[in-house]
Amino acid sequence: MYTVGIPRSLAYFFFLPLWKTFITELGHEVIESPPTSRAILDRGVKEAVNDACIPIKLYHGHAAHLAENCDFLFCPRLVSVRKHGDFGSETFCPKFLGLPDMVRLALKDLPPLIDTRIDLKQPGGGSQEAAGEIGLRLGNSPAQVKRALRLGMAAQGYFHRLCQQGILADDALQAVFNGEKIYPPQSHGQDITIAVVGYPYAIYDPYINAGLLKILQQQGVRIVTQDMLSDRELNRQDSKLPKTLFWYFSNRAVYGGLHFMSDRQVDGIIHVTAFACGPDSMVDRLLEIEAKRHATPYLPIAVDEHTGEAGVRTRVEAFLDMLRYKRRRR
Amino acid sequence: MIQAYLGVDVGSVSTNLVIISELGQLLASKYMRTNGRPIQTVQEGIQALGQEAASQIEIIGCGTTGSARYLTSMIIGADVVKNEITAHAIAASHEIEDVRTIIEIGGQDSKIIILQDGIVTDFAMNTVCAAGTGSFLDQQASRLCIPIEEFGGYAAKATNPVRIAGRCAVFAESDMIHKQQLGYNLEDIVAGLCEALVRNYMNNVGKGKEIMAPVVFQGGVAANQGLVRAFKKYLGFEVVVPPYHDVMGAIGAAYLAREAVKRKGRTGFKGFNLENINFRTTSFECRGCSNACEVVQFFENNNLIARWGDRCGKWELQVG
Missing domain, CATH: 3.30.420.40 (ATPase, nucleotide binding domain)
Structure with missing residues (x-):
């Protein structure tokens, strides 16, 4: 039995149910880094290459935190999880593709990385094969791998179903692993619905976005995110665009934004964008143009290592005032 | 006595105070440098306004805005605390059609x-x-x-x-x-x-x-x-x-106070005589987790009335 560390950043917020269940069911112990703190952020900023975006730096901080306490660091090379986009060209953002190399070069004294290439769009590059490779690294038999993968997929499916019932991803994760009872999303006392779109690691990490979701909830806002939509609902939006973007999480954010723009229940859209993110320079502009076209109130919030709560709060308060005045006028 | 509303805008560089009448007429205004001492500056500003106006004016509502809006609201007893964007928009749309x-x-x-x-x-x-x-x-x-x-x-x-x-x-x-x-x-x-x-x-x-x-x-x-x-x-x-371009945020806060008091019924304004009240803040670094938040404590005459700055909400406190 090994101890496998999973950094609490990037795809963690989206694929944890599969990863953790799979590894646990293989008979190993999973340890996760604690929620982002100033110490983790500072460490990441110090260790990572200077030009990286803030989420990548943060990942380095989480990885460094785990390094001493695990036998393996789980850092798969995420290339693609589906055949999608023009000529099936969709991948994860380039930084995800190079993540294991970046981490290995930047951090000293790392345990061996499980850096299996996940490239499901390739013929013969299925999840069975990727799971098999991970199992081999951890000394498990093909039968064990097959069973663990099935359970992992089931956990992942359960997670998505919970999200699609309107439960925020972090609550859904609690439910998947701790069996915590989840209450259906409240509608009591909430007069405004806001769609928060963006990368899971920007939306669900309260440290890096200065507690955006909590601020919204305190102000009586019902929150919806792209992760509450099914793949079908999301992908349907693709036909509205002249061309598909190249990146998985970017496509999800854009589709989510487009979906909510035509949803009459949604009063406004907040796009959480990560500082120095290359794809976001396109995603944000695209959403801004579409929001204008749909006459949907739109607020971009850029997060970086200096983001203070004050800046986020001022913008959010002004945005909510704007929506409430508008409603009162109607 | 003319019934009027007080608006205070405390920004990084300047602190502005205005008094407007029920009809939105500007009765008094002060533009001061914050000089990195928001508490002292607000106290001085209120004091100075009081000397000018207290004999003819009764404040029946007050509001704060600017980056020190929460801090200021506790000093003066504000009826409304609003972000700068809304305050500026309200002021401009009242002044310019x-x-x-x-x-x-x-x-x-x-x-x-x-x-x-x-x-x-x-x-x-x-x-x-x-x-x-x-x-x-x-x-x-x-x-x-x-x-x-x-x-x-x-x-x-x-x-x-x-x-x-x-x-x-x-x-x-x-x-x-x-x-x-x-x-x-x-x-x-x-x-x-x-x-x-x-x-x-x-x-x-x-x-x-x-x-x-x-x-x-x-x-x-x-x-x-x-x-x-x-x-x-x-x-x-x-x-x-606009003629009062430098105090528009404060004017907006005063208009918002007018609205807020109509809903609330009465003002929480502590009066112009703030000189005898001792406001001070202290801060400490929380050791509860690796976030090491800097928690600020706000005292009025040695009574702790508010605490903020922590990310987790463990220390958060507001009295009254």
Whole structure:
């Protein structure tokens, strides 16, 4: 039995149910880094290459935190999880593709990385094969791998179903692993619905976005995110665009934004964008143009290592005032 | 006694206080430098206003705005605490009929607010970059040994404003030095700087916004005629600078107080005599987790009345 560390950043917020269940069911112990703190952020900023975006730096901080306490660091090379986009060209953002190399070069004294290439769009590059490779690294038999993968997929499916019932991803994760009872999303006392779109690691990490979701909830806002939509609902939006973007999480954010723009229940859209993110320079502009076209109130919030709560709060308060005045006028 | 409303706007650079009548008439105003001491400045400002007005005016509502709005609200007993964007929008739409665009440039931030039929439909604030704000102008004025008040006068005398790279305050400065070493005259450089600042504002805060007339230019920086001219030149139409452009945030807070008191019924205003109350803050670093939050404690006459600054909410406290 090994101890496998999973950094609490990037795809963690989206694929944890599969990863953790799979590894646990293989008979190993999973340890996760604690929620982002100033110490983790500072460490990441110090260790990572200077030009990286803030989420990548943060990942380095989480990885460094785990390094001493695990036998393996789980850092798969995420290339693609589906055949999608023009000529099936969709991948994860380039930084995800190079993540294991970046981490290995930047951090000293790392345990061996499980850096299996996940490239499901390739013929013969299925999840069975990727799971098999991970199992081999951890000394498990093909039968064990097959069973663990099935359970992992089931956990992942359960997670998505919970999200699609309107439960925020972090609550859904609690439910998947701790069996915590989840209450259906409240509608009591909430007069405004806001769609928060963006990368899971920007939306669900309260440290890096200065507690955006909590601020919204305190102000009586019902929150919806792209992760509450099914793949079908999301992908349907693709036909509205002249061309598909190249990146998985970017496509999800854009589709989510487009979906909510035509949803009459949604009063406004907040796009959480990560500082120095290359794809976001396109995603944000695209959403801004579409929001204008749909006459949907739109607020971009850029997060970086200096983001203070004050800046986020001022913008959010002004945005909510704007929506409430508008409603009162109607 | 005239019944009136008090609005206080405490920003990074200036602290502004106004008193308006029920009908929105400006009865008194104060523009002060915050000088890094918001508590003291607010106390002094309230005190000074009291000496001027307390005999004829009864405050029946008060509101705060600006980056120190929460702190200030506890000093004066505010009925409403509002963000700067809403406050500025409310003030401008009361002062200028059918205003469509508000350009607001303050000490350390700049914003653009788009309105339609008196309602905000879009806004943006500058992020980390200060290249388009008052502090940058202040700094450059002092480098050139020109009092900031005369900056506009210099710009007006320019015949051929030089082109200065305004993307970044640091590069703008080196570009200015370069131009001055080549022998361009000061007037042209100052005017060029104003134009660079406007370009930077438009490309940064104003990016993607459709700017329609009437445009109102407010905030402390609107006193600078050089910038007003540069905005007009860039936009190609008139830019209105309201008479009380430097205290518009406070005026907005006062209007909001008027609304709030109508709902609440009575004001929480502590009165003009704040001199005998001792307000102070202390802070400590929480050791509860690795976030090491700096928690601020706010005391009124040695009574702890509020605590904030922690991310987890463990210390959060508000009395009354």
